[in-house]
Amino acid sequence: MKDVTLGQYYPGESFTHKMDARAKLVLVIAFIVMVFLAKNFLSYIAVMLCVIGAVLVSRIPVSKMLKSIKAIIMILIFTGLLNLMFYNGETVYWSWWRFNVSLEGIIFSVKMVLRLVLLVMGTTLLTFTTTPTGITDGMESLMTPLKYIKVPVHDIAVIMSIALRFIPILSEEVDKIMMAQKARGASFDTGGLVSRAKALLPILIPLFVSAFRRADELAMALDARCYNATPNRTRYQVMKFGWRDLLGALGTAAFVVLVVALNNNFWGAYRAVESVWWLFAV
Amino acid sequence: MNDNARATQEAVITADGVSFSYRSGEYVSRGVREINLEVMRGEFLVILGRNGSGKSTLAKLLNGFLVPDTGKVTVLGTDTSDDDKVYEVRSKVGMVFQNPDNQMVASVIENDVAFGPENLGIPREEIEKRVTAALEIVGMSEYRKGSPNKLSGGQKQRIAIAAILAMLPEVVILDESTAMLDPKGRREIMETVLKLNREKGMTVVLITHYMDEAIEADRIFVMNDGEIVSSGAPREVFADAESLKAAGLELPAASRISLKLAEAGYDVPFAITDEELADSVCRLK
Ligand SMILES: Nc1ncnc2c1ncn2[C@@H]1O[C@H](COP(=O)(O)OP(=O)(O)O)[C@@H](O)[C@H]1O
Ligand SMILES: [Mg+2]
Numbered sequence: 001m002k003d004v005t006l007g008q009y010y011p012g013e014s015f016t017h018k019m020d021a022r023a024k025l026v027l028v029i030a031f032i033v034m035v036f037l038a039k040n041f042l043s044y045i046a047v048m049l050c051v052i053g054a055v056l057v058s059r060i061p062v063s064k065m066l067k068s069i070k071a072i073i074m075i076l077i078f079t080g081l082l083n084l085m086f087y088n089g090e091t092v093y094w095s096w097w098r099f100n101v102s103l104e105g106i107i108f109s110v111k112m113v114l115r116l117v118l119l120v121m122g123t124t125l126l127t128f129t130t131t132p133t134g135i136t137d138g139m140e141s142l143m144t145p146l147k148y149i150k151v152p153v154h155d156i157a158v159i160m161s162i163a164l165r166f167i168p169i170l171s172e173e174v175d176k177i178m179m180a181q182k183a184r185g186a187s188f189d190t191g192g193l194v195s196r197a198k199a200l201l202p203i204l205i206p207l208f209v210s211a212f213r214r215a216d217e218l219a220m221a222l223d224a225r226c227y228n229a230t231p232n233r234t235r236y237q238v239m240k241f242g243w244r245d246l247l248g249a250l251g252t253a254a255f256v257v258l259v260v261a262l263n264n265n266f267w268g269a270y271r272a273v274e275s276v277w278w279l280f281a282v
Numbered sequence: 283m284n285d286n287a288r289a290t291q292e293a294v295i296t297a298d299g300v301s302f303s304y305r306s307g308e309y310v311s312r313g314v315r316e317i318n319l320e321v322m323r324g325e326f327l328v329i330l331g332r333n334g335s336g337k338s339t340l341a342k343l344l345n346g347f348l349v350p351d352t353g354k355v356t357v358l359g360t361d362t363s364d365d366d367k368v369y370e371v372r373s374k375v376g377m378v379f380q381n382p383d384n385q386m387v388a389s390v391i392e393n394d395v396a397f398g399p400e401n402l403g404i405p406r407e408e409i410e411k412r413v414t415a416a417l418e419i420v421g422m423s424e425y426r427k428g429s430p431n432k433l434s435g436g437q438k439q440r441i442a443i444a445a446i447l448a449m450l451p452e453v454v455i456l457d458e459s460t461a462m463l464d465p466k467g468r469r470e471i472m473e474t475v476l477k478l479n480r481e482k483g484m485t486v487v488l489i490t491h492y493m494d495e496a497i498e499a500d501r502i503f504v505m506n507d508g509e510i511v512s513s514g515a516p517r518e519v520f521a522d523a524e525s526l527k528a529a530g531l532e533l534p535a536a537s538r539i540s541l542k543l544a545e546a547g548y549d550v551p552f553a554i555t556d557e558e559l560a561d562s563v564c565r566l567k
Contacts, residue, residue, distance in 0.1 A: 009389065009429065132389040158387065165389045168431050217384035223347065224377040225387075225398040225445065229369035232403045236396035236410070 008168075010128040015244055016058035017129045021138030023245035024126050027252050031122045034256050035115055043262040044114055050255040051121050058129050068124040069117055076113050083109035132164035137237050154233065162218070170211065177206050294453050294485050295321040295344050295375065300353035302343055313339040314508040317353070321453060321487060326479045328496040329489045330519075331505035332530040337489045340505070341457045344487070345375035358452060373402055376446035378456045382438035391441055392417070392426045398449040409448075416444035419482065420474050436467025440474055447478075453485040454478065460490060468495075493520070494534040497554050504529050520554050 011017075016024070031050070038044050055065055069076075087109065089102025127135070140157035147153050178188065181202050188199050297320075302313040314336040321327055321344070331337045342348040343355055346362035355362045357371045379385055388394040392413050399409045417423045420440040430438055439459055446454055456475065460468040476498060478484040488495065496502050502519045504512045506529035512519055520526070520537055533541070540553040540562070548566060553559040 011427065131393070133393040161389070162387055165386060165430075169383055214381070214384045217379055217381055218387075220347065220377075221379055221385040222387065224345070224372060224379075224385075226369050226373050226401045226449065229373070229401050230403040234400050234403050234406060234409065236393060236400055236406060236413070238406065 008127065009131050010060055010064060012059055012129065014057065014059040014129065016054065016125070016248075018242075019129075019244045019248055020239055020241050021130050021134035022141050022239060023241060023248060024130055025135070025138050025142060027248055028123055028126045030252050030256060032119060034252075034259050035118050035122070037256070037263065038115070038259050039263045041111075043259045044111065044118075046255060046258045046262055047118055048114075050252070051118055051125075053251070054122070054125055058125055060125065060128050064128065065121060065124070068120055072116065072120055076116055079116060080109045080113045083112050132161060133237065136161040136164070137235070137239065141239060158227075166214070169214075170207070173210060174203060174207060177203050290323045290325075292323045293320040294323050294358060295319075296354075296356045297340075297344065297350075298354045298356075300343055300350040300355055302339060302348055302351050304339075312336075312508050313348075314343070314505075317343075317510060319503060319510065319513075321485060323452070323485055324479075324483050325485060325500045326476075326498065327485075327487045328499035328502045328516075329487065329505060330491065330493065330496055330502055330529075330531060332491055335505040335529070336508040337491075337505055338457055339508070341377065341455050341487070341489055344453075344455060345377050346371040347377075369402075373398075373449045374452045376449055376451035376454045378439070378442050378446055378454065378459045380458045380461050382435055382442050382459075382462070385442045385445070386430050386438070389429055389431075391422070391428055391430055394430065394441060395445045395448050398445055402449060412448040412450065413444075416447040419447060419478065420444045434467060435463045436470035439463060439467065439471050443471075443474060443478075447484075453487060455487040455489065457489045458491070459488075460492065460495065468492075472498075491531070493526075493531055497534060504531070506530065516554055517552075521552055 034050070035047055038047050055062070084101055084105050085099040087100070087102060087105030089100065089104030089108075091103040092100050093103070094101040130138070136157045139160065140153055143151070143153045143156070182188075186199060186202060188196065188203075190196075191199070297317050300317040301315050304311045304313055317340060329337050329340065339348065343350055343362070344357075346355070346357070346368060349355075349363045357374055360367045360371055362371050386394045387397050395413045395416055396409050399412055404412070413426075414423070417426055420443050422437065422440050422444060425433065425437070425441075430441060433441070442459070443454070443456075456471075460471050463471065472495060475486055475488060479486045488499070490496065496519075497516055499516055502513060502516055503510050504519060504526065511529055512522055512525045520533060523533070523541075526533065532538075534554060536553045536556045536559040540550050540559050543550040543563070544552070550559075550562045550566070553562060
């Protein structure tokens with residue numbers, strides 16, 4: 001429960017840390033599109049190079065990045081196995097009942113797992129290098145046009161900010177409640193599905209009670225800080241596009257072009273080199 | 283120690299015959315009754331009372347969160363029941379609550395401190411200055427860019443105080459802001475509060491059920507069952523053992539010991555601080 005790396009800022013002064021939050025948000029969306037565009041292994045390698053480059057530039061320790069992968073390891077294994085077993089490939093190596101392990105299946109599941117890993121790495125890079133306040137301010141700024149259709153953009157941003165702030169607090173609280181219930185003899189990891197689900201109830205109820213109490217106090221604290229005092233709220237955090245953002249955008253654009261080019265075999269240009277040709281096929 | 287030199291004769295907050303009760307449907311629960319008090323500019327006022335004695339209700343009446351059923355509260359001449367002046371009153375009377383975790387809205391300390399001024403529409407450069415000054419006063423400047431999650435309770439509460447100071451209030455009310463802290467955290471907050479009052483001339487209303495936090499006060503109001511049952515300088519209030527007992531409060535250790543010693547026939551005057559007690563015990567033959 002302590003390992004909630006998602007949404008945990010890693011302080012630093014790197015190139016990426018200094019980029020504008022809005023630029024990073026847009027680039028992450030571009031990155032996600034890029035991951036879904038990638039078709040063959042060469043384009044996946046290009047996306048990987050993009051991620052590696054981004055990690056190096058942001059100076060986030062590799063161990064920190066790996067931790068975010070560790071958090072989804074079960075999902076990765078599950079996805080990998082399911083795709084491996086159920087893919088209807090032609091070159092079947094092994095078959096039992098409904099399960100077929102085929103060459104195409106292996107390739108497909110490796111790609112799926114790779115895709116998930118790349119997605120998680122790219123997006124956690126955003127949360128590692130951008131403060132939650134930065135992310136919410138950036139989103140608010142990007143959503144500004146929605147104000148004209150009466151979307152309460154600022155309120156949404158404050159809600160997100162508070163949610164991010166309270167995730168670690170509530171997860172710590174879950175730990176405490178679990179410990180207290182264990183001390184009373186509760187057990188959370190034995191018995192069937194139903195009894196395990198039932199065992200969660202003594203955690204959820206105190207958690208909800210405490211969350212509502214917190215919400216009550218928080219609402220008062222917001223009022224005490226004059227929340228909604230004026231529609232002409234000012235901003236402490238200045239956001240400014242700079243050369244870093246331009247460079248980041250150009251870099252990302254270059255990789256998107258590269259991925260598309262690799263997907264399309266450089267429009268036949270590489271056909272000349274027969275020995276690498278097969279790479280484009282997988 | 284209790285020189286009223288800082289306290290002026292100008293009332294910042296006035297409560298005049300204020301009563302308030304909570305109503306939900308048929309059920310009415312008594313909040314506070316017939317409260318009369320004035321908070322003077324520059325003074326350190328302590329409101330003492332046990333759980334449920336109406337301290338929080340009074341605090342909320344003083345900053346306009348609640349509006350009296352009868353009577354009137356004015357903040358710098360503004361009636362708190364004036365709907366157009368709600369935010370003016372709130373920004374003038376800053377309130378710090380009990381649980382430090384539930385008062386922070388941002389995940390970076392400087393952004394949290396800036397939240398109040400942002401809401402008030404203060405220009406950016408000015409906010410920057412206020413954040414710097416507020417963190418300086420509470421001694422948390424070096425944590426400016428950090429996250430509040432890893433701080434101790436006392437440190438978090440100091441950030442909460444800074445966040446209120448950044449709105450440049452005239453009065454700071456602390457509603458049991460030490461109640462959830464360990465002894466070290468409590469000491470930190472008391473030191474911060476005293477520094478605020480003594481060095482910065484801030485008017486402070488400290489609400490607590492710990493009598494030892496009231497020792498340094500200029501004036502004390504003792505509450506019980508929604509009413510003010512006694513008031514005055516700490517020495518006067520502490521000496522009235524009967525009414526304190528009736529209000530369910532316990533004297534500070536130094537006072538209790540001095541009383542016991544006097545009872546046992548030693549020549550020890552009534553003491554309210556540890557130093558005083560030590561002094562008079564040392565003087566014994
Ligand atoms: N929101 C509320 N609704 C109903 N009754 C309340 C509410 N808040 C406080 N009270 C009642 O008002 C009285 C005073 O409470 P409070 O001002 O919170 O005391 P204190 O802060 O000294 O513990 C108590 O009897 C309490 O039960
Ligand atoms: Mg209270």
